[in-house]
Amino acid sequence: MSHILDRPIWSALGTRHSALAQGGALARRYLPSVSLFSATGDDRPESLKALRALASPGETLLVVQSTEALVPDGMTAVSRASLVQMLAAEPLPEIADPRVELLGEEDAQAMLELATLTKPGPFTLGAQRFGSFWGIKQGGRLVAMAGERLKQPGYTELSGVCTHPDARGRGLGRLMSLYVAGKICTRGERVSLHSYATNTAAITLYGSIGFKLRSDMHVTALTLTQ
Template identity: 55%
Template sequence: MSPIEEENLRRPIWTALVTRHAHLAEGSAGARRYPADTSPFVATKDNGKESLAALERLCRPGERMVFLQRDPVTLPEGVAVAMEADGVQMVGEGSFSRIEDPRIVPLGPDDAEAMLALAELTKPGPFSLKAQSLGSFWGVKENGRLIAMAGERLKLPGMTELSGLCTRPEAQGRGLGRSLLAFVAGEIVARGERVFLHAYASNENAIRLYEACGFRLRTHMHVVMADKA
């Protein structure tokens, strides 16, 4: 991995919001965020006074914000930590090929409510009705009902994050998660990009699955949820 890629991954939310997701960004040179109805992700350029002042202006009272970065998260006065957790960042190093799987179909705007319902049931991470504005999603349906999905989230130069991987409880144990993981990774790599993902450090089962599918642990990450009074 190049030094530029390493640096871009230190603060992946910031990198996405100043590059491939710049068209979605709200904020200024020191702090940026996604629209609240799209994602709660927020990031600063660094921990300097100007960036923290920009973050304080960007925060809205009573609104939950989520930070994800390698560096410890520094918050301005008036913004309080609601939850902290340890995360991991993993990068794909396997030979991910494009997969033909008739069970896996593209998801579109008409699937947004079913996608949100599945995410709320399984808790794969921050999700919204507008998640598809961040990247493409694919899923498996059974009798017309969405039972598993995965897609793309943060987009960095030459890299795309695989995210939203989840399966309904009654459909687990059938290998759908592994199939979707391999499928989405294959789609990303086929575009000439590198694939990466994030998980909570405590989610050992997921991490073992990712490792078995060709991902390696790159670094630990700080996950912080915060609110402005």
């Protein structure tokens, strides 16, 4: 039996993120201003055709699921990568730290710049529409952040964990991960996250704070065939 997190984008867009969805019963995607994450509910030809219909020329749709994504006719897989999906094994406590502040719309550009520099994963100016983000500033500059991304019933994804190179080695990534995970757990939800399978440092960090592997995952980048 499939798990709600096997196709996390599909299940998020059909439930807690339905207000951010485009598409219908066969394929869905996030509003382009929010994310290029897209999904089908299954691998039937009609579902793949519906996914292709959601793509615009020049876009790169991103599909994340537990099985290798099939490529719709008229589209090309420009990249594939292996991920791991992890879950907090036990509820993590909410913590307080005076350095951490809730980020707002006025921080969107600084958030994008930090994410572009550190590459935690796909990120846009509209990322705060996924959920709340928190950060640490030093001298008015954002140096660390983390927040919420995909949301399904009973689950919220920890994402966007990044630290400016100038501030690394101080445990800020660990702090931000624990801070956001604690916020999620306090709501009675389980915390999920995704990491590239090659990012052993991140996987080791998450394991040290109580995350366990749930499933191997795959991310596929799709574009319309020229």
